[in-house]
Structures are given as C-alpha cells and as structure tokens.
Amino acid sequence: MAEIVVNYALDKLTTLLTEEVQLHRGVKEEAQTIAEELERIEVYLRAADEIIDRSPEVKVSVNLLREVAYDIEDALDEYNLRIARPPGDDLLASLRNITSSIRKIRARHQIASEIQRLKFRVLSIAEGHNRFRPENPTADIKIAPKIWHARRQDALLLEEADLVGIEIPKKELxxxxxxGDTEREVVSVVGMGGLGKTTLVKKVYxxxxxKLQFKYRAWITVSRSFNLEELLKGLVRQLYKVKRKPVPQEVEGMDEGQLRTKINSFLQQKKYLIVLDDVWRIGDWDAVKFAFPKNSxxxxxxxxxxxEVASASCMEFNGNVTKVYRLNPLSPEESWTLFCRKTFEKNACAPDSNWKTLAVSIxxxxxxxxxAIVAISGVLATKSIDEWDMIQRSLADGLEENDRLDSIEKILSLSYYDLPYYLKSCFLYLSIFPYDHPIDKMKLIRLWIAEGFVKVKEGMTLEEVAEAYYFDELLNRSLIQVAGTTGEGRIKTCRIHDRLREIIIRKSKEENFLTIVRENMMLPEKVRRLSIQKSMQDVHDRQRMPRVRSLLMFRRVDSLSKSYNPILHLPDLRLLKVLDLEGAPLEIFPNEIFRLFHLKYLSLRSTKIKSIPSSIGNLQNLETLDLKNTCVTALPAEISRLQKLRHLLVYRYEIQSYAHIDSKYGFKATTHITRLLSLQKLCFIEADHGGNDLMKELGCLNQLRRLGIVKFRTENGVALCSSIEKLKNLRALSINSIEEDEIINLDCLSCPPRFLKRLYLTGKLEKFPHWISSLHSLAKVSLKWSQLRDDPLQSLQDLPNLAQLDFLQVYEGETLHFKAAGFQKLKILSLDKMDGLKTxxxxxxxxxxxxxLFLQRCKLLHSLPSGIEHLRNLKLLEFWDMPAELIMTIRLEIEGGDYWKVKHVPEINTTYWRDGGWDVYSLYRSIDSEISAPTRTLELPSYWK
Incomplete structure (x- = not known):
C-alpha cells in the first residue's frame, strides 16, 4: 500500500525535474537524489508489503516511508499552487507579470529548502531500512503473475454463483x-457474518x-449504525412506490414517532412482507416494531x-411459536463443491492428488x-502449486489457538495482501462509501483516476485501463460483487461484502488512507481523505486539515445544511483534488471552490444550483464536472479553458407519468465547447442554441465516447453527420429532436462509428437509417416517436449483439413480425404506444x-403475441395500460383462453395509471385466479428516459 504513495511522489518529482527548467542546479541534483532513492525504496516496499502484518519492525519502516512520501507530495503540490498563473485576459495577464515573477522566485527558494530537508529524511530512512529487510523473503507468500490456467472471463460472484446448499433453507423459509393466515409473525435468520444470510433471504424475497402472495413488500437494511429517521423514511418511500404515487411532502418533516404512525396507518388492512436486513441489537428492533400492524x-x-435478537423478536410477535432459522456453515461436501466451482472453473475437482491435498488443507x-471459500478461491485460481503450498503453510501459522473468526479474518485479509500494490489503493477506496450504499461503477472509475491510482497504458484511455485492469480484476477475485446491471448487460453498480468492508475500513485507518467522519469525533492529525457519513458539525473549529485531498459527502448525512458550508470555508482545503457534494442543499455555486487549483473531480449532482460563474475557468486541472439533476441550463464561455476536462454531465429528466418528447433537458452551448479536446463524455447539449456551427465543430472532439444532443432540428442533420463520421471512438449516441414531428435527418451518414454500442434516436424518421444495420457492436437501440411506415424489424433482426430494443411510437403498421433466427441475443423488448398495431x-x-417483454399502450392489440409460447426464457411479462380484453385472455378460468401460452412465465404484471399514480397488479396462478392488488415496488422504466 505504501508503494503507491511512494510511486505517486516519484511521478511528481520526475515531472518537476522534466518541466521546471528554471530550478537551481543544486536543487535539481538533490531532487534527483530523492528520486533515485525512492526507486530503490519501491523495490523494498514490494517485499515489505507482503509481510507487514507479521513484522512490527517492517511496519514502522513502511509507516515512516509513507509519511515522507506524503510530505513530498504536499511540498510539490504547494509549489505548483504558488507558481500557478491565474487565467485571465491578455491585458490582465500582462499587469500581473511582475507579481507573478516575484512569486515564482520565492516559490523556488521555498521548494529548494523543502527538497533539501526531505532529502535528509529519505536518506535517513533508507540507511536504516536494511535492518528491516526480510532475511528470507522467498519463504513468504509472493505476489506472482503466474497463471496455471486461463484467467476466468466471467466473475462467479457469491451473490450470483451456483449457490451451494441454499435450496433446503429457502424452501423452509x-x-x-x-x-396459514395467522396474525403478523416474525421470521428470523441468524448466523455469523459471511454465511450468506442476506443472499438466502433475498432469494426468498x-x-x-x-411475490404473488404478499401485496406489499419492502426491504430495509438496518446495519450496525443506522439513522432511524432515515430508515423509516426509506420504508415510507418504498411503500408509496408500490402504488406509483408520490410520497406526501409532509413525510420529510416527520419525526420518528410520526413516521412509525404513518407506516402503521398505511399498512392497515394490507398483507405485507417487510425485510429488516442486518439487525444488530434488540433496541434496533424495538425502535421499528410498532410500525407494523397485526394484519392477518x-x-x-x-x-x-x-x-438473542432473533429469538426476542420472534417470541414477542409470535407468542409461543419461534420461527428462527439458524444458518449453519456449509458441510465439507458442500464446501468442496463451492471451492471447485470457484477455483477450477468448469472442472469438478482439483487437477491431481497434490492439488487436492493442499486444497483440502486450505x-x-x-x-x-x-x-471465505469464495475469497480464498479468488486468490488460488491464479497460483501455481508451489504458491498453494506457501499459502497453506501461511494460513496454518498461529491458528491453532485462534477461534473461527480469527481464522476467517486471516483468510479474508489474505485476499487483500495478495493484491498487486496498485490494486490495494483501489480496493481500500471502496470504504469511502457508506454501508449498503450502491457504488456506481463509472463514478468509482472516475474517482480512481482523479486520485491518481490508474496508470497510463499505451493505446488505451485511463477509463479503459481502470475498467479492464482494475475493476475487472477486483471482480474476478470476488472482492467486489455486481449489484446492478443495465438492460444490455453492462455493470452499473457494485457492492462489497460487509465482512470485507470491516477489514478495509480498519486497514484504511491504520494506514491513514481514509477517515470516515461520524458525529462529534476528533480527526487524526494528518487526514488525506474524508468520507462524511454523519455530521461534520464543529469539527472545523477544533483542528486544521492541511493535507486533505478528497472530501465526499453523502446524501444521508445528518444536518447536512448545517455542516457542508463551514467545510468549504476551511483554508486548509486548497490542495483538494476530489470534491463530491451530491445532494447538498446548495442553490448558489460556492465561490470557495474556485480557489481549489488542484481539483480534478467536482460533483454537485442533485443540488439546486442554477448557474455556473465564469470563474469556473480557474479550475484548469478539472477532469470531471458532474452537474446532473441540477437546474443549470447554460455554461459560460470560460468552460473552454478546462483543457483537461474529460467528463461533462449537465442534464436532467422530468417525467411525471409517461415519457414525452421534451422530458430530457440539457444545456446551451456554443462552439467554445469544442475546444475541450480531452472530452470523452458530453451530455447533453442543445442543438438549437449552437446551430449548424456547433454541430459541425463537434467533429473536433475525437476522444468522445458518449455524445448526447437535445432540441435537434432537421437542418442540423448534414452538419452533425459530418462530425459523427470523424468520431471514430464513439460508443454511445443520443439525439432528441425538438418536437415530435421534427425529422432527425441522418441519411447522409455513410461511415458511422464502427464500435457504437448504444443508440438513442428520439424524433421522427422519414425512413429507417440504412447505416444502423451495419453496426455489429450495437447492444441497445432505443427509437421513440419515429413514426415509420415500414417495418423496422427487418433492418434490426440480424444485429449479432443486440440485447435491448425499445420502441415508442416507432411504427404505424398493423403487424410486427419477429422472424425465425432473428434477434438471437435480445433479452429485453419494449413495445410502447404503437397506435396502429393489431398483431x-x-x-x-x-x-x-x-x-x-413490456407491452404498453397498444390499444388495438387485443390478444397475446402469436408464438409467445416459444419464448421459453421469458421471466417477466408486463402490460402497461393495455386493453382489458387482452388481460382477460390470460385468466386461468377463461375457457379457450391463452393462459397456456404464458403459464411458464414466473412473473406477469398489469399496470394502470390511476389517481395520479401507477397501480401494479400481479396475476395469481391459484384456482380462483384472482388478480391481486398492487404488489411490487418498481421504478419508472429506464427506457422512458
């Protein structure tokens, strides 16, 4: 872990020696001495990092080296801050020349003194580090790149793996x-962390x-430290989502008692299932139990x-009936099955007896x-038999007197220690997110890059490197788990198991990598990263924080409106690189931010900010500017000074019921935006503001991976096509016309980006774009308000990778015909508002x-799709505001009906817009074949956005 700190300091020193030509020769020589010594120290750290947990002397040495590396980074950042030339017009720049020169001379004197002092510290540590060098490092576990079989491409995650031994407990639960129809009862699952309690209950849920039996369901994660008020509000939100009705505004101002009363009243006379996951104390149960009425x-x-929590909750609610399921560890046979599946991929057992002997011992x-089995399997899958033997001996050391938890922790810690040094920081960084907080994959990657964790690889962007060599590696090692995916199969969010999270939080604290702020706590003397998950009140009055590089605040922070403002006024934050204020109650862009010269990542997502001052041009190191879901509608011309900007997100959605043509809002831009040559993501610009000049200049942004355009006009087509042909790296393209009848004219596009994966066209098409059928990488196509007269399926059916297809008012014909051998990879299909569709x-x-399969608002479609019975993998069939005649055909008791065609589908729902909200009904498969009241918690479909 210390190695990456040293490596980062070394990179900065190298940059200083290369770029700062006016440094005094003696200073350069001393800086070069430090750089050479840091290179030697790196080699030592690679060996030391593997045994640091077993050698107190090595730990002391590594800590000293880490701190001096941090000091080197601080000194160089301070130097760069002093010599930085504030942006301005030529006249103002000329007037500042004299002052700037004096400032730079002083800065060079200061950095000379600092480098000399740091050189003595480095040499002093280097002289002593041989005393701590392991005498026989080969006896310890080595991090080696040897792979005895091909690396698995698909991560077999615990949450989604072939879950061994789960069927019997699932059936019983x-x-x-x-x-029966007894009064409300409690069913508890108890067991140590890591046994899979949450996985099991989620499968049951x-x-x-x-789903069919319980009309109202909600899942609440309690955790060790939770905010009761926020927990109850979360439960209210879930219950209201069942009916697709907005949560009453007064809920936000309710206290705990009022919220319990609100939930109890809402659930009266309703059959419900509420899951409280990860309850730690009886008092936690007592705080919420009265919210649940005694419904049959x-x-x-x-x-x-x-x-005791499990039994107390059951006895109180169930009387003499105790429904506590004690989840036990896997049997040896089950453990072996899971181990082999994870370690040897498709093989059922170890390659030979030597492997098996070691495997059984481990x-x-x-x-x-x-x-623990999944974690150790992730380590062993890439090791040779010699390395297996070293791991087996390491695990055996000192465990005879330890209990089970110590043994398990050592196994889980081994997964961390086995990581290459560059992945350790990325893994520890996951602890910056609160417990059970969904971790957005792309946000995580951008944060890693802003922190400097990701190294350049020739021919790849940093984002591509981070995904392929960092994120996927942690996934393959089962250290992170997939939490959510998009319709076309991309990973959207991830999570980390709570046992692993406990370990990395502790290691982050030990190594001063990250500080998690909770109420009224004293911060460490030297703070590098702050994750504010509770209250920051009064912390700023007690201590300075001159070393803070990252500050992230989360939406569930207590008293956020009182705590965010003092933080921004701290003068210590001038070296900040990451600032995330998502959800903060901001209405005006904080001027304090413009002093953060080193800032690389800025998120003001979901705030109420309406405008961005021209001073945004001061942030010349900014790489990500996230203004999604704000009220910003324009950016100043000074945005063009941010030459390092890679991700510019300025847009919001406004959807009340169904999607409409202007439900997506972007920002006004002119051709100045096309000077940002490093841009990879640009969403969403308004075409009618910049016109053809803007559309034509977009071709200059040859690094673009994702481009979003709204308020598109027909006359913009030729200019945009000329630009799209130049954007060879484009992976996602979204175009929204200004009105339903405004034609999206892209016929002159002759050479579309060959690697395009996602295409969104919202507006009228005179004819189906001929070039779409040549895009073999397309995984998702969304067409809305196309108003085509010719069947578009013919041009789409042979796309080899198409996984999701969304149609909204696309085709005016009466028949859609999905032909044999067509759409071989399609997993999600949505047909919405096809007004003429009959068959x-x-x-x-x-x-x-x-x-x-989603069928929506097709008023003339009175029968199921002919041949729907052939779709044997169909898991979900949803009808949204569809004719009652169609719904009646799938009722079991209707003689000659179509129930037989869909009886293989596990879940069928009908949804109607009523009284300002969505009511969702599930079809019973019972003898009386009743259609239930609303039963599911659903978000608005993503294809409406």
Missing part, C-alpha cells in the same frame, strides 16, 4: 412465510410464489448475527463459510434469449 398473513423477516481453514407474431426460433 418460504413455507414459514406462506403457512424475490421468489415468484412469495403479514410477515416481518429479520437477518441478524445475534441469536479449505479446512474456511470453516464452511461461503464468503405481433413471434416465429419459433426468434428471440430465444428474451427475458423481459
């Missing part, structure tokens, strides 16, 4: 939930039979590590804990992988 057949499920240390035909062999 479902039977407890569905048995998502079971089709459970209703259930509350708990997961907990503590048996597996014994896992104590049947699935998390949908699905040939056998068409769409063999289809999992989700």
């Amino acid at each position: 479902i039977s407890w939930l569905l048995q 998502d079971d089709a039979e459970v 057949g209703s259930r509350v499920m708990l997961t907990t590590r503590h048996a 597996l014994e240390r896992c104590e049947g804990l699935p998390l 949908v035909i699905v040939d056998m062999g068409a769409m063999p992988l289809l999992e989700k």
